[in-house]
Amino acid sequence: MATITIYVPDQDPIELALDGYEQVSIGRGPDNDIVLDHVSMSGTHAMIHNVGGNFQVQDLGSTNGTYVNGSAVTEAALANGYRIQFGSVEAVFHDETEAGSDFGASSGGSGFTSGHVAEIAEVSNRPSGYADLSPIEKVVKKNPLGQIATLVGVVAILAAIALIALSAIMKAG
Secondary structure (H helix, E strand, O other): OEEEEEEOOOOOOEEEEOOOOOEEEEEOOOOOOEEOOOOOOOOOOEEEEEEOOEEEEEEOOOOOOEEEOOEEEOEEEOOOOOEEEEOOEEEEEEEHHHHHHOOOOOOOOOOOOOOOOOOOOOOOOOOOOOOOOOOOOOOOOOOHHHHHHHHHHHHHHHHHHHHHHHHHHHHHO
16 A cells, blocks of 8 residues: 655654545645645645555656755655655655565565655755745744833824924914
8 A cells, every 4th residue: 555644844753544545636736646734845735646555756847846865856766665745745656565565575474674664854954946836825933012102102192293393372362
């Protein structure tokens, strides 16, 4: 069984089964099979193809690229344990049928020395050339204390002007 585990920053990992699908689209847009709401993702970022049980990833001209095991790719075959990076979203491809077919068969074991297929890095490094060219503007939260201080300052200036004007009117009259 082929699966992909996706690690979106600041979210719980997502594990999805890929068997039974000829292709799966991945991107930020709502029309994708896998929607990943992250600024480094393009609207339609990549596609995973299943060709007779052999899986491939294809970059669809994304802004921040698709990487397999650290190398930028436009299209690449996937094997068990391969790391995929969509922009700054990391994923690991798992294929139990591939892992169990020949790997470790000569020794009679499973071929795995531990229960870990892959370990995700604690810190994600952005690839060189990373750019957030999303047409969607980031919402910048404003400091409410700064806004209140500005408002108080404006009211104080208006009050001072009003007092000066009132004083001038009383002297004249």
